[in-house]
Amino acid sequence: MLDHKQNPFYYNLEINLNGFYYSVKYGESVFSISQTFNVTMEDIIVTNRLSPPYIIYPGQRLFIPYPTHTPPGIGRIYIVQPGDTLFTLAQIFNTSVERIVEINNISDPNLIYPGQRLIISS
Numbered sequence: 001m002l003d004h005k006q007n008p009f010y011y012n013l014e015i016n017l018n019g020f021y022y023s024v025k026y027g028e029s030v031f032s033i034s035q036t037f038n039v040t041m042e043d044i045i046v047t048n049r050l051s052p053p054y055i056i057y058p059g060q061r062l063f064i065p066y067p068t069h070t071p072p073g074i075g076r077i078y079i080v081q082p083g084d085t086l087f088t089l090a091q092i093f094n095t096s097v098e099r100i101v102e103i104n105n106i107s108d109p110n111l112i113y114p115g116q117r118l119i120i121s122s
Contacts (some may be wrong), residue, residue, distance in 0.1 A: 019047070019065035020115050026058045037064050038104060039115040066117065080116040093120045 028119065030050065034041045045054055048062050056062065066079065078089065086097045086109050101109050103119045112118070 020062055021061050022056055022064050022115070024056050024060045024062060028056065028058075030054050030056060033064070035063065036113060037062055037115060038119075064115070066108065076120050078118045078120045080112050080118060082114045082116055084112065084114075086112060089118070095121050 020035070026034070030041050030044050033039075034044055034093050041054075043061060043065055047065050050056070064066070066077070076122075077094070080089075086100050086106075090097045090100060097109060098104070100118060103121055106112070
């Protein structure tokens with residue numbers, strides 16, 4: 001088990017009840033961050049009062065909001081925690097890895113991130 005100093009997300013995420021702060025890394029864009037955390041670009045842009053052309057910089061802190069509601073008929077929103085895997089989440093929520101991957105359009109099932117929002121089928 002990694003301690004907090006070995007965890008690469010320790011210094012990048014700061015938890016808040018309505019979302020979290022994220023430090024932009026080199027090469028990231030609003031689009032790539034929105035895909036990483038399953039949030040819309042509009043939510044990031046509006047929440048952070050970004051102006052066109054929406055350029056962000058390494059080290060810049062962005063607030064990533066949690067969803068205000070769960071999409072109807074799909075399930076619940078789960079925020080990935082350090083150490084989570086799709087396999088363990090599937091066991092906990094009595095669903096399958098394949099279902100989580102399908103609902104969330106996950107391209108690499110071996111790669112999920114702390115702070116990432118996943119829809120878990122009910």
